[in-house]
Amino acid sequence: MKIFHPETFQGNLQNRHYFEGWYFKHVSADGSQVISVIPGVSLTPNDPHGFIQVLNGMTGQTWNIRYPLNACTLSQTELNVRIGQSTFSLTGIHLYIDQDGLQLKGEITFSQMIRYPSTTWQPGIMGPFTFVPRMECKHGVISIRHALSGGLQLNAATLTFDGGTGYIEKDWGTSFPEAWIWVQGNTFHNHNASIMFSLARVPWLGRSFNGFLCFFYADGRLYRFTTYNFAKIHHVSFMDRVLKLEVENRTHTLRCTVTQRTSGQLKAPVIGTMDRIIRESADSDIAVELMDRSGKVLYKEQGTHAGLEVIEEIFQFLPHNITK
Numbered sequence: 674m675k676i677f678h679p680e681t682f683q684g685n686l687q688n689r690h691y692f693e694g695w696y697f698k699h700v701s702a703d704g705s706q707v708i709s710v711i712p713g714v715s716l717t718p719n720d721p722h723g724f725i726q727v728l729n730g731m732t733g734q735t736w737n738i739r740y741p742l743n744a745c746t747l748s749q750t751e752l753n754v755r756i757g758q759s760t761f762s763l764t765g766i767h768l769y770i771d772q773d774g775l776q777l778k779g780e781i782t783f784s785q786m787i788r789y790p791s792t793t794w795q796p797g798i799m800g801p802f803t804f805v806p807r808m809e810c811k812h813g814v815i816s817i818r819h820a821l822s823g824g825l826q827l828n829a830a831t832l833t834f835d836g837g838t839g840y841i842e843k844d845w846g847t848s849f850p851e852a853w854i855w856v857q858g859n860t861f862h863n864h865n866a867s868i869m870f871s872l873a874r875v876p877w878l879g880r881s882f883n884g885f886l887c888f889f890y891a892d893g894r895l896y897r898f899t900t901y902n903f904a905k906i907h908h909v910s911f912m913d914r915v916l917k918l919e920v921e922n923r924t925h926t927l928r929c930t931v932t933q934r935t936s937g938q939l940k941a942p943v944i945g946t947m948d949r950i951i952r953e954s955a956d957s958d959i960a961v962e963l964m965d966r967s968g969k970v971l972y973k974e975q976g977t978h979a980g981l982e983v984i985e986e987i988f989q990f991l992p993h994n995i996t997k
Contacts, residue, residue, distance in 0.1 A: 675749055676803060677796040679813030680763065682747035682754070683845045684716070691716040692942035693747075693845035695754060697766060698955065699781055699821055700730075700860050700978045702836035707731055707955045707978050708825065710766065712756045714745055717945045723756045724947065725770060726939055727777060729827070730955030730978065733937035736775040737947075752815065763816075768825060779825035781834050786819035787867075789888070790895070798869075798886050800901045809848045809876055815841035817867045817890050818859040842869070849941045849949065850874055851881065852987035854909065854916065856931055858959040858979035866891040866974055868961055870898075870918060870929065872909065874990045883990055887920055889927055889963060891972050896963065898922050906995055911983050925965055931981050932958040954981045 675681045684691050694713025700706070707730025714723050723745035727736045738757075746755040754761040758769040765782040789798055796803045798814040821837035838860050850873035859867035872885040885906060887898040898904040904922040911917075914933040919926065936954040940947040959979035963972040988996055 677791050677793075678751075679791075679797045679803075679811075679843065680752040680815045680841075682749050683811070684714075685749075686714070686716065686721075686742060686745070686747070688716045688945075689718050690847050690945040691845075692847070692945050692947070693843070694942075695752075695761060695815075695841065695843045697761065698840045698857070698980065699834055700838045701832065701834050702838075704860070704977055705731070706832045706834070708827070708832065709953075709955050709980075710761075710768070711939070712754050712759065712761050714742070714747065715942065715945055715947045716742075720946070724940075725756050725759060727770075727775065728937050728939060728953060728955055730937075731935065733935040735937040735939055736773065737940055738770055738773055738775060765823070776828050777825060779823065779832075781821050781823040781825065781839075783816070783819045783821065783839055787817040787890070789814040789817055798888065798899075800899060802884070802901060805877070807878060808846065810844055810846040810850055810873075812871065812886065813843045813845075814869060814888070815843060817888075817895075818865070840867070846942075847945055848943050849951075851876060852984040852990065853982065854911075854984070854987055855982040856916070856918070856929065856959070856979060858931075858957075858961075858976045860978045861959075861961070861974040861976035864891050864972060864974060865893075866961070866972070866976075868929065868959070870920075872906070872987065874987060881990070885920070887927070889961065889972075891963070891974075896922075896925055896927065898925075898927055908995055909991065910996055911985065911988070916981065916983060925963060925971075928962040928964075930960045931979055933981050933983075934958065936981075951982060951984065954979075957981045
């Protein structure tokens with residue numbers, strides 16, 4: 674069943690008021706280049722189309738390239754996406770884009786991929802929420818981290834990703850949440866580590882609730898902090914471009930500080946239509962600290978080139994005691 678394989682196309686091209694998109698992030702070995710590429714489809718009655726969004730994380734420049742729906746092929750059995758002449762899979766991406774002021778060509782190969790685990794009762798990062806019907810947006814983490822090789826030609830610039838680090842996640846449904854915070858980072862100085870945190874105001878059946886997903890991976894071990902495993906948020910704040918978080922599950926506490934750097938504009942879905950403008954940073958600085966129940970520090974990491982989105986309306990829905 675494809676529900677246990679969130680990397681595959683979860684919808685169908687006959688859907689209406691529906692979107693689905695994959696997020697591929699690439700950081701070069703020397704940290705001089707960050708490119709995020711987002712292929713997907715926007716399925717609405719009046720304007721169904723495919724798209725590829727590109728974010729240059731170092732400059733904040735973005736592009737949104739549209740394609741007719743008949744130029745899109747999406748597999749329901751594996752991660753195999755073709756948009757125009759560009760292809761995306763678990764083994765790499767091949768890009769050929771030459772329109773709307775963007776020339777982006779080349780190939781990046783993936784290896785040593787660490788997949789987010791899927792089990793019968795927890796098919797991915799959403800756990801049992803995967804089975805909840807009529808949620809406006811669902812989220813999947815495909816690759817916690819992987820190694821890169823190859824390169825791209827971005828207009829006049831040559832980008833080399835040999836020895837770099839990659840990450841893959843995705844979203845699908847009708848609309849992004851009303852408001853949210855999203856953090857992602859996997860380029861840390863001292864450990865083979867990766868983190869993702871997402872807190873959102875989630876509409877469901879005419880009402881809304883606050884839900885969050887978070888994992889921290891370090892040296893072969895995955896730590897989960899989520900609404901469904903009864904983890905709690907003790908603190909979240911965003912001031913002077915600095916986001917601070919503290920979450921706790923039954924065995925560990927995770928603290929994270931993200932300093933926002935360059936950001937660029939991306940489009941997000943509203944009832945399937947890519948009409949909402951959000952800002953994302955892909956080169957923020959990040960610090961992570963993991964402690965056990967006794968307070969012993971297990972990991973203390975500094976990282977760079979983290980992803981960050983903060984839709985500040987989220988703070989209207991959070992309890993005052995965790996935001997002050």
